[in-house]
Amino acid sequence: MKTAVLVFPGSNCDHDAYHALKHVIGVDAGFVWHKQSSLEGFDAVVIPGGFTYGDYLRTGAMAKLSPVMAAVRRFAEGGGPVIGICNGFQILLESGLLPGAMIVNESLRFVCDYVHLKAETGRTPFTAGIAPGTILKIPVAHYQGNYYADDGTLDALEKKGQVVFRYCAPSGNVTPEANPNGSARNIAGICNEEGNVLGMMPHPERCAEAQLGSADGRRLFDAMVAWLKEKGK
């Protein structure tokens, strides 16, 4: 079992993701430079956070055109698990692998803080075994994490069970006060219709060990490993 951590010019959470996978979870991991056009030999893909191409034009707008993204599309179409974290989520949105777009935080401030997330579905490889309603404490760090989609798209996401995480209070209540960026319907993470591609603004790789303030992020990677093992990887 081997996980790919993509590296674009301006990625800056690639080493955190690699560390969480390789040293904390203990699964084999390898960096994949964005100019590579194959993901041969990898069983899961992490698109890490950062500021790819300096966020020129729009967050993720340049990275979506990197050769590796064509490989990610094929990998995703084949049912392979893909997680985009923060800028990785923005890249997935720009590339059309997930619906919607990100706009600037409602507060116009860069938000860097722990938030609470309510898990909504266990249908993704990264949430399999995490009961809906579970509350996870995971940090966010972004300026453009205000998830936007038109009402029709949002309704479809809800109906098809594609909302994976919502920002909530520590109690689990989904309130406007618990929403750090103004995201529509408190959405913190969504998946594609098939469920194998997950995008989320919070950073599970930054909280996979108790000494970092929370180990809740580890649960997503543990779920991924269990999911892959079940598939015989």
Next chain:
Amino acid sequence: MKAKIYVTLKKGVLDPQGKAILSSLSHLGIAGVDDVRVGKYMELSLRDVGREEAQRRLDEACRRLLANTVIEDYRIEIEG
């Protein structure tokens, strides 16, 4: 051949920057401004390919890269 491209947020998409600028204008005492929407302006120089072909290429450029049509509208002006 020159082209100007205007990318603006769609109606209904929140523009926090525009809102902040609106409030700053009001602090300056500049009255009568009801709304501000911030967008992007790009100038492109093109090899002369004929107006119709330029329009076609620019439209594709806008749809595939220069604008994100989930949240943005675009307008193309070709000069000369």
